[in-house]
Amino acid sequence: MLVTRPEPDAARTAVRLAGLGFEPVVLPLSRTVALKTDIPSAPADAVAVTSANALRYASRDLIGKLSPLTCYAVGTRTAEAARQAGFAHVEQGPGDAAALAERIAATFSGRLAYLCGRVRFAGFEERLAASGVRVDALEVYDTVTIGHDENSIRNMLGARPVEAVLLYSAVAAQAMQGLLQRESLRPLFGNMQFFALSKRVAAALGSESAAMVNVAEQPAEPELLKLLARRMGHAAGGASSHRPFSLP
Template sequence: MIRILVTRPEPGASRTARRLEARGFQPIVLPLTETTALPVEASVFPAAVAVAVTSANAVRHAPKALIAALAALPCHAVGKRTAETCRAAGFTSVSEGPGDAQALAGVISNEFAGKEMVYLCGRVRLPAFEERLAAAGIRFHAVETYDTARLACSDQEIVARFSNKPIDAVLVYSARAAEALSPLIRRPALRGLFETAEFLALSARVAKALAEVGGQKVRIASQPDEDALLALLSLPR
């Protein structure tokens, strides 16, 4: 059975593991990062005409009072999974974006140039999305609802999780997780577990962060979503 390492944080990791099992793969769940809620006040933004969300975690960790205050505004989510999370949280009008933050920024810039909006986000994020909004003259309030941190794992824990057997592929969802993989794979006790593995990246940005890890073994999903990432598992290695 093909053994697949899932590196994303929970609760997504367990959800992905179930999808892999349904397809006949053997998942090994080893989250390399975790997300935690930040203290956020339920502020009022009277001039805001819309909400932007580039990560489901931004909504998942947001206080209910904040979501309630924003729920009636049009919500622009980066992709399918984030849109589903926004709807479940209570947003009444949710638009599903193209799956990429910069592409979403382009859509928003065309529609809301010169206006004001709220951006639900994490503390760790790339500046490109906000730079694109600012260039369009959009005034935005970046509300940081969560933080992302690396998880520490001992050699013994990882060897036990892998049943001391090598894995065939690694699913990598973020640059943060990719950066955590590099020192992990270089540990002498763990090198043999990754020797024959290929690394499947959610996007070109994630693949770039994997450059020192997988070399020619890195493949990139055709779209920045999990369906496209898992589709790589059905292609010839």
């Protein structure tokens, strides 16, 4: 099982995979880096966060200014990160950015400070803007691709081909698509399944690949790992009837 998400999350995912009986290999295809973000001059009425990374990379000064406000967090893990960062009043969302936008739009009016990454789901802001919510996007981190040379990939994976690839972001999916085009890596990636956190991530693989990818019912890792266990015949049992991805 190839884990493509950035560290330190990749290591935690590897432990969970090992607990399910899989053999994980960590190969991050992207990394997150902090961005310098100015503290907004316009006062906000509340805060929204759709990724725990935003809380990890936001400056202490910025968190200090915003922490007295209500924080709308996308799901359980982000809500926990918000509390640890110092937000006293955290509203936990259903785990999906689009659903969180619907909830905020139905109950909130005012100016919303959105702690986010440079690469993000545009629909969240678009839905809130359509409802009259003023959104100040504060980009506190960026997601960039990691380039791996072919020798290092072969050494890391060994002789055994990859059976499944876990994809958590569109950036990683696009990077994976690039690896699939390398002739020397075809024996390692010749017959496998993709497991994507969301439809948006799956779509980043390209139209042909996305048609054959497994997508979690909800964009949360527990749902993704349940799907992986069910389709690959581990833990939940049962063989997969899903057609594996094959390189042309």
